[in-house]
Amino acid sequence: MIEPGIYGRDKISEAEYRKLDAVNFSTLKAIAKSPLHYRYHLTAPDEPTDAKRLGALAHTAILEPERLAHEYAVWPPAEWPAQRRQGKLWDAFVEVAERDGLTIVRREDVELAHGMAAAVRSNALAKRYLERGAAEQVLVWRDEATGIVCKGRLDWISHSVPDAMAEIKTSRDVAPFFFEKNFALRSFDVQCALYADGYQTLTGRALYPKCIAVENTPPFDVIVYDLLETLEIGRALYREMLERLAECRKADTWPGQAPTAERILRLPPWRDPSEQPDDLADLEMETNHHV
Numbered sequence: 001m002i003e004p005g006i007y008g009r010d011k012i013s014e015a016e017y018r019k020l021d022a023v024n025f026s027t028l029k030a031i032a033k034s035p036l037h038y039r040y041h042l043t044a045p046d047e048p049t050d051a052k053r054l055g056a057l058a059h060t061a062i063l064e065p066e067r068l069a070h071e072y073a074v075w076p077p078a079e080w081p082a083q084r085r086q087g088k089l090w091d092a093f094v095e096v097a098e099r100d101g102l103t104i105v106r107r108e109d110v111e112l113a114h115g116m117a118a119a120v121r122s123n124a125l126a127k128r129y130l131e132r133g134a135a136e137q138v139l140v141w142r143d144e145a146t147g148i149v150c151k152g153r154l155d156w157i158s159h160s161v162p163d164a165m166a167e168i169k170t171s172r173d174v175a176p177f178f179f180e181k182n183f184a185l186r187s188f189d190v191q192c193a194l195y196a197d198g199y200q201t202l203t204g205r206a207l208y209p210k211c212i213a214v215e216n217t218p219p220f221d222v223i224v225y226d227l228l229e230t231l232e233i234g235r236a237l238y239r240e241m242l243e244r245l246a247e248c249r250k251a252d253t254w255p256g257q258a259p260t261a262e263r264i265l266r267l268p269p270w271r272d273p274s275e276q277p278d279d280l281a282d283l284e285m286e287t288n289h290h291v
Helices: 012-017 027-031 035-043 051-063 067-070 089-098 107-121 124-130 175-187 188-203 228-251 279-290
Strands: 005-007 074-075 103-106 132-143 151-160 165-173 208-215 224-225
Touching: 005 188, 027 035, 027 067, 027 188, 035 188, 035 228, 051 067, 051 107, 051 151, 051 208, 067 074, 067 089, 067 151, 074 089, 074 107, 089 103, 103 107, 107 124, 107 208, 124 151, 124 208, 124 224, 132 188, 151 188, 165 175, 165 188, 175 188, 175 224, 188 208, 208 228
Parallel strands: 074 103, 165 208
Antiparallel strands: 005 132, 132 151, 151 165, 208 224
């Protein structure tokens, strides 16, 4: 176990971070569904998806572009024509990438990542926070109320704006109506509150969380969101999660969503015939008449 503190990439690698015996947001949020789901996610493999790969690539291009050439293998290489991911050339490419410890990414995804990075860097509001700072900062702290050791990896701690955190989120739409809904559905308010409280525990200073949201397709629009108003709700939610986790650990019981009583199944309103038009045929005729 590592001592509580804030650690850069040179002190804790991504692989070492994953091995730390501490609670992080990605697993903690599963307990909101049930302790059974939380315990499953502790050991379940994190299956990569195209969206996750593109998001990780965009983070690197935006925050640490110097790592692109050293950590990724682009398929197909720039000097090659389009190639399928099969056959002898592909097999040889994979072999070399695995030997060198490189992550294989598609050329079109690299182009998208460069587009997102350029858009973020040209945004005056985002640039204010990203001008100076440190990427991928690991927090390790002990929650005072429960005694649970927690960890978190912050995308960016700003030095140009002291005590400001910038989280990079990629999305197909960054407009408030769409983005705010998805932010809540993914429990990112819980994440930022957990990080803010961990930071204050370690430093004694308040953390000012920001979200730099960038579209993952052209024209790569960027909106910087202030997350300060999300902290109260996010904090209440993560406190409930941590307290439930502490109870489950103490009792060594990990129930599912409804362990003690049967649930009544209620059909959605659209399934009820009484909610439908009385005469669909007349409705269709009337619609056609007006057309």
